[in-house]
Amino acid sequence: MTMCPYSSDELNELHRVLEEIIAEAKQSWPNIDVDEIIERLFDLADHGERDPGKLRAAALGTAA
Numbered sequence: 620m621t622m623c624p625y626s627s628d629e630l631n632e633l634h635r636v637l638e639e640i641i642a643e644a645k646q647s648w649p650n651i652d653v654d655e656i657i658e659r660l661f662d663l664a665d666h667g668e669r670d671p672g673k674l675r676a677a678a679l680g681t682a683a
Contacts, residue, residue: 624665633664636671640678 625633637660644651660678668674 629664629669632669632671633660633674636660636674637678640675643675644679 623630637657640656640660641653644656656678659680660674663674663677668677
């Protein structure tokens with residue numbers, strides 16, 4: 620069985636940031652691929668990043 624590498628607090632924070640990113644992205648790009656946003660966010664988070672600004676920039680494909 621694989622254990623989750625995130626604490627409950629980290630998951631809650633990642634969820635909050637993800638919801639904000641998706642809402643922001645859909646305002647600018649109504650047809651944006653939400654799966655791509657999720658993949659980008661968790662790819663960076665899997666490598667230890669927790670800064671909401673850097674996660675947002677990576678998920679939206681912009682520089683932080």
